[in-house]
Amino acid sequence: MTDFDPADTGKAVSGGEENLTGQLKAAGLRPTRQRLSLGGLLFGNGDRHVTAETLHEEAMAAGIHVSLATVYNTLHQFTDAGLLRSLPVNGSKTYFDTNTTRHHHFYCESGGVLSDVPSGAMEIAGLPEAPEGMEITSVDVVVRIRPKA
Amino acid sequence: MTDFDPADTGKAVSGGEENLTGQLKAAGLRPTRQRLSLGGLLFGNGDRHVTAETLHEEAMAAGIHVSLATVYNTLHQFTDAGLLRSLPVNGSKTYFDTNTTRHHHFYCESGGVLSDVPSGAMEIAGLPEAPEGMEITSVDVVVRIRPKA
DNA sequence: ATTTGTGCAAATCGTTTGCATCTGA
DNA sequence: TCAGATGCAAACGATTTGCACAAAT
Numbered sequence: 001m002t003d004f005d006p007a008d009t010g011k012a013v014s015g016g017e018e019n020l021t022g023q024l025k026a027a028g029l030r031p032t033r034q035r036l037s038l039g040g041l042l043f044g045n046g047d048r049h050v051t052a053e054t055l056h057e058e059a060m061a062a063g064i065h066v067s068l069a070t071v072y073n074t075l076h077q078f079t080d081a082g083l084l085r086s087l088p089v090n091g092s093k094t095y096f097d098t099n100t101t102r103h104h105h106f107y108c109e110s111g112g113v114l115s116d117v118p119s120g121a122m123e124i125a126g127l128p129e130a131p132e133g134m135e136i137t138s139v140d141v142v143v144r145i146r147p148k149a
Numbered sequence: 150m151t152d153f154d155p156a157d158t159g160k161a162v163s164g165g166e167e168n169l170t171g172q173l174k175a176a177g178l179r180p181t182r183q184r185l186s187l188g189g190l191l192f193g194n195g196d197r198h199v200t201a202e203t204l205h206e207e208a209m210a211a212g213i214h215v216s217l218a219t220v221y222n223t224l225h226q227f228t229d230a231g232l233l234r235s236l237p238v239n240g241s242k243t244y245f246d247t248n249t250t251r252h253h254h255f256y257c258e259s260g261g262v263l264s265d266v267p268s269g270a271m272e273i274a275g276l277p278e279a280p281e282g283m284e285i286t287s288v289d290v291v292v293r294i295r296p297k298a
Numbered sequence: 299a300t301t302t303g304t305g306c307a308a309a310t311c312g313t314t315t316g317c318a319t320c321t322g323a
Numbered sequence: 324t325c326a327g328a329t330g331c332a333a334a335c336g337a338t339t340t341g342c343a344c345a346a347a348t
Contacts, residue, residue, distance in 0.1 A: 050254055058245070088237065088238060088239055088293075089237060090237060090293060106277075106280060106283075108171065108281065108283065109286075115280065117277045118277060121275060121277035121278075122273060122274070122275050122276060122277045123271060123273075123274040123275055124271060124272070124274070124290070125271070125272040125273070125274045126270060126271050126272055126297075127271060127292075128255075128266045128267060128270035128271045128292065129270075130255065130294045131255060131294070133266065133273070133296060133297050134255075134257065134294040134295065134296060134297060135216060135292050135294060135295060135296075135297045136292055136293065137293045137294060137295050138292075138293045139290065139291070139292050140291045140293065141273070141288065141289070141290050142288070142289045143276075143277065143279070143281040143287075143288050143292075144237075144286045144287045144288070144289065145279045145280070145284060145285050145286060146283065146284060146286050147150070147282060147283060147284075148282050148283055148284045
């Protein structure tokens with residue numbers, strides 16, 4: 001029942017982020033109650049993988065009232081601002097990762113569970129050159145897994 | 150205006166595949182007119198990346214009448230039969246690749262164009278171990294690119 | 299006061315499904 | 324003949340959008 005304190009806007013959000021308000025402003029985004037609340041959920045609990053739906057449910061459960069549309073908007077705005085990374089995992093749902101550093105993922109199709117590949121466990125050797133006139137923006141590696149036997 | 154010849158069912162489809170009919174039968178799929186026609190488009194022109202939509206348009210343009218639903222069905226059946234590989238490229242559309250060997254892809258978000266990373270240009274070093282009780286089914290690498298400047 | 303964000307519900311997009319009809323073995 | 328395929332259109336799930344209201348600077 002910990003209400004998110006709207007007065008806490010210029011401070012650390014919940015032990016994770018330094019200054020979400022500042023980052024939002026830098027991105028031209030107003031630090032609204034919803035954005036700060038969602039930011040608290042996202043960045044106050046370590047690395048996370050969420051979908052719009054799971055984040056929305058979590059917000060509801062936490063007593064934060066936000067519409068699903070706003071969750072979508074916020075996730076995209078955060079992504080554009082560089083606070084999140086969107087993951088191209090599956091054909092249907094879009095996943096967002098609070099860890100924007102270079103790392104890769106396991107994805108279990110039966111269940112839609114996403115997890116990190118331990119850093120260092122896997123490397124990409126020899127990045128290829130992009131085709132003429134193109135530049136590489138990111139490299140996504142998805143290791144698909146399924147329950148054994 | 151080369152009509153696909155329905156009589157050519159037991160033979161090479163168009164210079165690419167040996168015996169599509171046999172492969173379909175082996176997979177428990179009847180070699181119907183539609184499946185052979187779509188197979189001709191898919192396997193008779195070298196390696197290809199298609200979506201249901203692009204393949205459907207191509208079929209129409211070639212004078213082959215198939216419904217979009219049948220294209221979807223066929224793509225999935227071919228995939229299950231191991232003739233195609235489905236690519237988890239983007240959040241929305243599903244791509245299918247006629248090259249089922251291990252290779253990776255460039256994906257240009259602006260335009261949705263998919264192309265192969267030249268084989269050997271890139272390697273994955275050190276496949277990680279799957280989490281407890283899981284096994285790896287595939288590893289997909291997508292190199293996202295955008296037009297330079 | 300002005301500008302930007304939010305919520306809701308309707309609209310959209312890709313994909314799947316139910317069912318009557320047709321086709322290949 | 325008869326199981327299996329196809330076509331159509333309606334159903335679906337995830338995401339986006341338009342517009343009236345609310346909140347932040």
